Amino acid sequence: QSVLTQPPSASGTPGQRVTISCSGSSSNIGTHTVTWYQQLPGTAPKLLIHSNNLRPSGVPDRFSGSKSGTSASLAISGLQSEDEADYYCAAWDEGVNGRVFGGGTKLTVL
Amino acid sequence: QVQLQQSGPGLVKPSQTLSLTCAISGDSVSSNSAAWNWIRQSPSRGLEWLGRTYYRSKWHYDYAISLKSRITINPDTSKNQFSLQLNSVTPDDTAVYYCTRDTSLDDIWGQGTMVTVSS
Numbered sequence: 497q498s499v500l501t502q503p504p505s506a507s508g509t510p511g512q513r514v515t516i517s518c519s520g521s522s523s524n525i526g527t528h529t530v531t532w533y534q535q536l537p538g539t540a541p542k543l544l545i546h547s548n549n550l551r552p553s554g555v556p557d558r559f560s561g562s563k564s565g566t567s568a569s570l571a572i573s574g575l576q577s578e579d580e581a582d583y584y585c586a587a588w589d590e591g592v593n594g595r596v597f598g599g600g601t602k603l604t605v606l
Numbered sequence: 607q608v609q610l611q612q613s614g615p616g617l618v619k620p621s622q623t624l625s626l627t628c629a630i631s632g633d634s635v636s637s638n639s640a641a642w643n644w645i646r647q648s649p650s651r652g653l654e655w656l657g658r659t660y661y662r663s664k665w666h667y668d669y670a671i672s673l674k675s676r677i678t679i680n681p682d683t684s685k686n687q688f689s690l691q692l693n694s695v696t697p698d699d700t701a702v703y704y705c706t707r708d709t710s711l712d713d714i715w716g717q718g719t720m721v722t723v724s725s
Contacts, residue, residue, distance in 0.1 A: 498652055531713065540704055540715040541653070552712050584653055594670050595643070595655035 499524065499596035500585050507604040513573040516601045518585035520566050524596055528588040530568040532561055535582045535600075544583075545570060572603075580605045608632035610705050610716035618699075618723050624692040628705030628716055635681045635688055636661045640709050644679060644690045647718075648701035659688060695723045 501519040508514040529548050533541035545561035560571045585598040614626035641660040647653050657669035659679045669677050678691040700723045705716040
């Protein structure tokens with residue numbers, strides 16, 4: 497059971513906008529910034545969003561993040577077939593003094 | 607460009623010690639702006655943070671509470687690398703293990719090492 501809660505799956509058609517939610521608590525998302533990762537099959541997770549809504553260089557601006565209270569969201573606009581992957585949220589947690597992850601959301605591009 | 611290269615055995619016997627090393631290029635393990643983590647991933651546990659070390663005038667260590675009695679992360683400044691030791695492993699420790707570097711601006715992952723705990 498992951499500390500951060502994500503829907504197990506999401507889907508959309510090419511060109512659509514999809515959002516993935518990440519729910520936490522006051523000890524993690526409520527206090528610390530959220531990071532989002534994309535993981536393609538057989539590869540290591542890749543940083544998509546850090547500090548709630550900042551994109552590292554090289555990440556398309558189709559990807560955006562937001563945070564409100566103890567929840568966060570990842571939005572992908574102009575969905576493309578290569579966006580089909582697993583997406584994870586993460587944050588530091590004061591309660592366990594460690595980093596916690598969501599269980600991951602498998603995005604399918606129909 | 608920062609790169610992390612992992613090494614270590616892919617098969618460990620139950621009750622023995624899992625040892626992995628992460629060699630750093632393009633940065634220093636003694637950097638004042640980075641933290642060096644070990645994370646694992648398995649179908650049953652998902653992504654699980656194991657612990658980290660970082661240098662801010664002195665070395666700091668944080669470990670996952672569930673592993674605190676079994677885990678050690680050590681920096682090696684002479685080889686610019688850091689290591690993971692996990693004692694008394696069981697089949698439940700079977701996972702892909704990743705070393706990572708995080709800063710306020712980015713997050714770099716090693717290639718991952720599949721470690722199987724089996725006799």
